[in-house]
Amino acid sequence: MGFGLLFLGYIATFLMSINSFGVVFRLTGCAIMLSALSKLSRYEKGFFYVNISCFAMTAVSLFECVFGFFDVGWQYDNIKNICMSIFLVLTVIFHSLLYLAIYRISKDVGLDKLRMSSVRNAVFASIELVILLCAYVMWNIELGITKYIVMAGIIYPFIILVFNLVLIYSCYKNICEEGDEEAPRKPSKIPFLNKLFDASEKREQEIFDKTKSYAEKRIAEDFEKKKNKKKHKKKRR
Numbered sequence: 662m663g664f665g666l667l668f669l670g671y672i673a674t675f676l677m678s679i680n681s682f683g684v685v686f687r688l689t690g691c692a693i694m695l696s697a698l699s700k701l702s703r704y705e706k707g708f709f710y711v712n713i714s715c716f717a718m719t720a721v722s723l724f725e726c727v728f729g730f731f732d733v734g735w736q737y738d739n740i741k742n743i744c745m746s747i748f749l750v751l752t753v754i755f756h757s758l759l760y761l762a763i764y765r766i767s768k769d770v771g772l773d774k775l776r777m778s779s780v781r782n783a784v785f786a787s788i789e790l791v792i793l794l795c796a797y798v799m800w801n802i803e804l805g806i807t808k809y810i811v812m813a814g815i816i817y818p819f820i821i822l823v824f825n826l827v828l829i830y831s832c833y834k835n836i837c838e839e840g841d842e843e844a845p846r847k848p849s850k851i852p853f854l855n856k857l858f859d860a861s862e863k864r865e866q867e868i869f870d871k872t873k874s875y876a877e878k879r880i881a882e883d884f885e886k887k888k889n890k891k892k893h894k895k896k897r898r
Contacts, residue, residue: 663700663708664833670694671829674718675752675822684726687748691719705769707762714755721748756786756825763832775831782824789821 673690680686698712725744760783767775796814799807 663697666697668829688722705766711758718751
């Protein structure tokens, strides 16, 4: 459906890009997300707007990547800083539209837990903006609380990143095309992931069987109680 590609592209864009070749990973990740969002746009219009913001992110990353191959001296640092600032602004827009699109599609398919998770992530992301703004303003101010705010500004974004990955993976796991509800899971090319998914599915099946057995037992007990009550009433008459 597209959530699997979105998950991989998101990892490349926002996690694997934390290195000296970050722009290359950002460009690659954005390209993967463009493909995923194009597919998702068929099912929810909101993903079309997410796709537009992702296209802008791709263009900025491409611009930075092209200039990286040319020897422009000190100008490249200025260009890199400007591109990074624009990319960060586009990232805020991208995530805001992504949360809204996931909220709508999860509401359409009746997944209330997933819908509330998108709202939760949106709230946490808003808190992240406040923390980063405070860290930026207080960077050169010598106060006792400054170091804690700066530390929060470094750690908190990684926490949000994990929450976003969990949200996208939950969409991949729980939302599928109509008619694919009973389709078997496609095996991954990575053996470790196959073992991980198999163990998870086995555990889920065990929980389902136990819950089903418990529910059937309770229904049988309730039915037997009602039956005994009726017999008791008949004897009284």
